[in-house]
Amino acid sequence: MINTLGSFALSLGIMFAQIPIPNSSLPLQPITEPQEQQLGLDDRLWGSPGQRGDKQALLESIANSLRYLRSSKAAAAYAKYPVTGITLARVRRSLVRFRQLVINSDSPAQLRAAVRREFVFYQSVGHDRRGTVTFTGYYEPIYQASLTPDENYRYPIYRLPPDFASWQRPHPTRLELEGKDGLQGEKGRLRGLELAWLRDRLEAFLIHIQGSARLQLPDGRIMSVGYAGKTDHPYISVGRELAKDGKLPLSGLSMPVMIDFFRHYPQELSVYLPRYHPFIFFRDSGGAPATGYTNVPVTPERSIATDKDLMPPGALALINTSLPFPKRRGEMEFRQVSRFVLDQDAGSAIKGAGRVDVFMGTGQLAGDRAGVMKSSGQLYYLLLKE
Template sequence: MRKTLALLSLMGIALINPLWSAVAQVPNLPLPVPTAPDILLPPIPTTPQIPPLEPVALGSCTPQYACLGWDEQILGQRGKAGDRKALLASIDNSLRYLAKKEAIAAYQNYPIKEITLDRVRRSLLRFRQLVVSSKSTAQLQAAVRREFVFYKSVGNDGKGTVKFTAYYEPVYTASRVKTSAYKYPLYRLPPDFNQWAKPHPKRIDLEGKDGLLGNKSQLRGLEMLWFRDRLDAYMVHIQGSAQIKLTNGTKTSIGYAGGTDYPWTSIGKELAKDGKLPLEGLTLPRLITYFQRQPQELNNYLPRWERFVFFQETAGRPATGSIHVPVTAERSIATDKSLMPPGALALIYNSFPYPTSVGKLERRTVSRFVLDQDTGSAIKGPGRVDYFMGSGKLAGDRAGITGGNGSLYYLLLRQ
């Protein structure tokens, strides 16, 4: 479960060229301005707003055609093989969640009375039927306009502005035993964690300034994996899960098991505050390059995020969201689950980096149907969305430079 956000090997991230072109592929539409991902920036301060969503008429969404139900990646020529299959799988994951007792509890006190578990479930079932039966994008769009109501997030400004970031599931190499090379541990959840007194110990108390507190740590004996690079282990804390290549040639995976009770701290913003890097244009690749060139700075900055994360082995299972179903690459999002309807069908509008035929990344403004299946400690308020990019190198490359302000809509059947 991704609590810290929500997931390329470190080498893959470091190879990102920060000068990649950002070319929009949708003409005559205002492009969202790219901003740093959530590892770099703290949650946007917001004043609690009730309701977090408001129904909108289709005409009020122009020029953002997102609200009309466009998603050329499902049925159009710009789609890729398996994209519709991935959407259907993500819908099925949400339907499984909505059949559980935890979903019933989550919707009992949802702040918008007309958004009920039954309506969300029926909306998913009908939308799934339309995706399967529609012969063209236009046919699907027409059916969505006819049968669904759009609820727009009020955003972080009350006007619908939503900040987007992306996360991914990294792939790292680790050892089951400590060696001279593999010496930075990840820890299991302490069996008595629920009895820990608050305030909890801080990161520096649990792993030391250099991450090597070892036998002096109260976590001694709970080590589950050892990493060669401290930043690798830290990135797993950030992303909340990882696929692992073990040094003995086998593979496994790890996922979130719990975390100490401290808020998100932006390491990127801390560096900028100290004048080490400019905040404007600061991306994850630039941040990692900085630490690779000055590894001693890890000891100064990583402890500033006081929260500490514990993991469990998941035996190769895919990354799992906060509603306890797998998250699907480019079809799952993370939002503030105290405000947004868990498992629901949504439509996002933003620009994202896409690979080109020459091996670069360029930005393209798109609308995509997604399922709301995750959350994160940096994802607070109605104006935040974290977009799951998938696993591995390319997913991390893309997630590292994703940002911008866009829009978020939820789709529900007309009552």
């Protein structure tokens, strides 16, 4: 879905012991003898007593990556990938073999032993070159919308302009395209490109942040919209802009806190949304599931977004971090997890070797979890031994 913003967070997760990484300009370094915590148990794969595991979801996510790895886009990406030894053919072979191991393994211990025997780990050097990675979450929201404007549905999202490739750079800013109040798009070059209208300006903006959404229309139909393109302006954190102006404290800043602020002070939307210069365009995805950078569906808690200038797209990875889980009365608790994932997405705010965004799913609960997520941990890629 090419999420455009890694979510803020309320708390930090527990860190695994840092592992020395040789000083190098490369984003990944091979680890030939992984420690036990690097292999992990993947608590979700087989499930806990009385709960069903999600082995099938992992297998489907692997199939999605394999489909991408057969594409010309994958061939072009790996032709210029900078880490020696990580090739398209090796990534593909690794996924095929790992899929066989998942199908044939009856327990976490059996899978872990096979992985230790057959695979080598490449660890991300992180943002500190000691392997520390910051994990955030993103999701696919569900909002009420209409295909025609009226007094209730006023705030549009737009299709990609047919002449967008020829737009002069730098591209117009958000303020120049839709105006300070978000309602002036019909007076400029976006006129006639409206895809749908929303009730709430903040919700329309949040679709820009997440990169896709499901829209519930007045007749009960559900429309899915996905990323189609964006202007060339760099990412700006609206939350940090609020903190810089003293409107919110930087400590404890999260997506829910920011949303709550704008709910109480809607007039501030006209001050702060124009500061987010990038503008996202959308397409009707025909009911298809949320799709990532690799043009395949993303899977809740099995798909991650990374910097695709540094990390191998479509590849098998393992994350060690903590994720938020719902408790009673709407509270969240963070639990340490070690989970196999597929690198299938990218994001404007996901830059450098020390950033990962985890796709949390669709709807309100997924949004609540993504909104509070910010955890430290480690990221590894699994490749068959040569």
